[in-house]
Amino acid sequence: MDVLSDVLKAVRLTGAIFFERHLHAPWVGESPPSAAIASMVMPYAEHVISFHAILSGSCWAGLAGSPDSVRRFNAGDIVIYPMGDANVLSSAPGMRGLPDLQEYARPKEQPLPIVTRLVREARARGLTENRIYEILSARAGLGGDRRLADSLREGRSDHVLETIRTARAT
Numbered sequence: 001m002d003v004l005s006d007v008l009k010a011v012r013l014t015g016a017i018f019f020e021r022h023l024h025a026p027w028v029g030e031s032p033p034s035a036a037i038a039s040m041v042m043p044y045a046e047h048v049i050s051f052h053a054i055l056s057g058s059c060w061a062g063l064a065g066s067p068d069s070v071r072r073f074n075a076g077d078i079v080i081y082p083m084g085d086a087n088v089l090s091s092a093p094g095m096r097g098l099p100d101l102q103e104y105a106r107p108k109e110q111p112l113p114i115v116t117r118l119v120r121e122a123r124a125r126g127l128t129e130n131r132i133y134e135i136l137s138a139r140a141g142l143g144g145d146r147r148l149a150d151s152l153r154e155g156r157s158d159h160v161l162e163t164i165r166t167a168r169a170t
Contacts, residue, residue: 025091030064032099034084040104050081052089060093067094118157118164126169135167136160 021029034048041048052061054077061079062070064086070093073079081087088096122132136149151159 023091026095028088028090028095028097030088030097030099031081031086032101032104033086034081036099037101037104038084040101048084050084050087052079052087054078059089059091060095061087061089062093064088064096070094118161121161122164122167125165125167127164127167128169131167131169132164135163 023029031050034050038048052073054073054075056075058072058074060070061073062068063081070088072093079087079089086099090097119132122135127135137147139145139147148160148163151157
């Protein structure tokens with residue numbers, strides 16, 4: 001087994017946010033340090049890891065402000081910044097952009113994708129909206145004051161989704 005596989009086994013991922021781009025040269029996208037956006041994209045996360053999956057074509061990627069780090073990447077490559085460093089992807093080496101922090105803000109007019117998925121899973125299992133509310137607001141554990149909805153706010157959507165999948169309609 002390779003080192004990356006070992007690391008991914010040890011890491012507990014609690015959520016992901018994806019931006020899909022279809023770009024044509026010339027283009028540049030600069031990502032801010034993850035510490036600058038962490039509270040917007042994953043409010044209770046201890047650490048945010050930036051990554052880019054190149055699905056087609058090619059691009060140049062590197063650390064922002066570090067021309068020596070720039071490398072060419074092709075379709076099928078994944079660029080990972082595990083320390084959350086500011087980084088640049090572009091159609092040519094040496095290009096820079098300005099990060100737009102508003103891109104990372106949660107949309108106020110629509111639910112997060114995990115909420116939509118939870119509702120879809122619950123309805124597929126015959127759960128009513130009232131039952132979903134009961135499940136999310138019920139106390140978690142014996143004598144605890146935490147609720148399942150707290151897990152959702154903390155980014156533990158996998159736990160909430162599994163609870164919805166095993167819940168019984170009443």
